[in-house]
Amino acid sequence: MxxxxxxxxxxxxxxxxxxxxxxxxxxxxxxxxxxxxxxxxxxxxxxxxxxxxxxxxxxxxxxxxxxxxxxxxxxxxxxxxxxxxxxxxxxxxxxxxxxxxxxxxxxxxxxxxxxxxxxxxxxxxxxxxxxxxxxxxxxxxxxxxxxxxxxxxxxxxxxxxRLRLPRTRLRFVVERSETAAPPRFDVHDDQLRLLHVHAADDVDARLLVAFAEDLALHDWLLTSVDGIVDRAAIGALPLDESLRRLRPAVDYLLHLWLPGGRGGEPAERLWEVVERRAALTRQWVLLRDRIRDQLALGAVAALSAATPR
The missing domain is CATH 3.30.530 (Alpha-D-Glucose-1,6-Bisphosphate; Chain A, domain 4)
Incomplete structure (x- = not known):
């Protein structure tokens, strides 16, 4: 634990x-x-x-x-x-x-x-x-x-x-069990997440800790970028202001998404199950594409303003 x-x-x-x-x-x-x-x-x-x-x-x-x-x-x-x-x-x-x-x-x-x-x-x-x-x-x-x-x-x-992001906490419990059971990942509130894993006795505990750290990292990235997009108020604020608020996500966070990189094969198998249930990567892709769409709109607007009529 x-x-x-x-x-x-x-x-x-x-x-x-x-x-x-x-x-x-x-x-x-x-x-x-x-x-x-x-x-x-x-x-x-x-x-x-x-x-x-x-x-x-x-x-x-x-x-x-x-x-x-x-x-x-x-x-x-x-x-x-x-x-x-x-x-x-x-x-x-x-x-x-x-x-x-x-x-x-x-x-x-x-x-x-x-x-x-x-x-x-x-x-x-x-x-x-x-x-x-x-x-x-x-x-x-x-x-x-x-x-x-x-x-x-x-x-x-x-x-x-312009970038102030809260910490998140992932509390994990690993039970040794001969019976296979899918990992359970729950978002309790804005900060606390709970992970419950059943693992065989021959799985190295450090690999499971590495998986928990990797999951915590990507949950934090998803939570942080979702908060940045929410504060950008896309469609409600002028485009320039929304882009100003979105820029920190581009500068500091978007390039860090790389799930399943720690913990070897046991972590990869656990990630597959968590992805099927929590759809973290699909949520990330939606947020990333929304930010890219706004950047594309900003580029079109800037090009239109610079083109003589």
Whole structure:
């Protein structure tokens, strides 16, 4: 289970690949993953964050506690988009004795559950939109990773004054199961999305995390461009003003759409199912073509105005 926070890198020019790699260098001595193709991508090494708290199981008569470490990381895509991720695997243990921290640090990304509970209850508790204030909050750990990157962005450069976009949060739960079931992706509100995946035991957890990050990125792109198009008020405002409001989408976002690029074959199969159900790419194509149509109208209008009569 985990959570991904996605947002626009703080208001400056797009980061070069080398500068982005420096921003996400969160662990001294550990290498940063850097890719230049098919688009610029820099990802921090993962670092463990210790947790010891209730897990938020929806069963007030029982106390279920989690002790262990969460893996935290950050990434920058295309020099424009920053993501913070936190995730962990829950493993039940017998007994209630707490081990020395060296025991938990030796198993990075594993949270041991203390107390009687079923996997379905843990999944339901974590996926719930409303959670107890003292329950494990992976979103806060993910947000911290993103905030560290944002705070490290140097001053200077050309400010993106016309582009202010909110973060989105994708909370994901993966249940190990021998029975195949399609992934479920729900948009809860303007910011929160919920993803529930059933996967076989032999699928690497990191590939599933990569899929969740990729889905979070493209959901954020779709949400952001849809908001820009809505604020452009096409047909209600003068064409020049609509084009002025649409331009940031062209400058910063339209070229970043490339779903299914992370997580290998398991991610590609999951993407196919999500696409059939949520039609993210079809929505994107409609928005992209609408923006291009407005740009074409603007070019025709400019050409007509410049042509002597």
């Amino acid at each position: 985990g959570e991904v926070h996605t947002g626009l890198l703080r208001g400056r020019d797009p980061m070069s690949a080398s500068a982005a790699a420096l921003l996400v260098d969160l662990v001294a001595g550990e290498p940063v993953l850097r890719l230049d193709r098919p688009r610029a991508y820099a990802r921090s090494p993962e670092r463990p964050v210790g947790v010891d708290c209730p897990l938020g199981v929806p069963a007030p008569a029982r106390q279920v506690r989690g002790i262990g470490t969460v893996l935290q990381g950050a990434a920058i895509t295309g020099g424009h988009v920053v993501q913070g991720t936190a995730w962990a695997t829950l493993v039940p243990v017998t007994g209630s004795a707490r081990q020395p921290w060296s025991h938990y640090l030796a198993r990075p990304g594993v949270i041991e559950t203390v107390g009687r509970c079923r996997p379905a209850e843990l999944a339901a508790g974590f996926a719930a939109a409303e959670r107890a204030p003292n329950a494990l909050d992976l979103g806060e750990i993910a947000a911290r990773a993103s905030d560290v990157v944002q705070s490290a962005v140097p001053d200077g450069g050309r400010s993106r004054d």
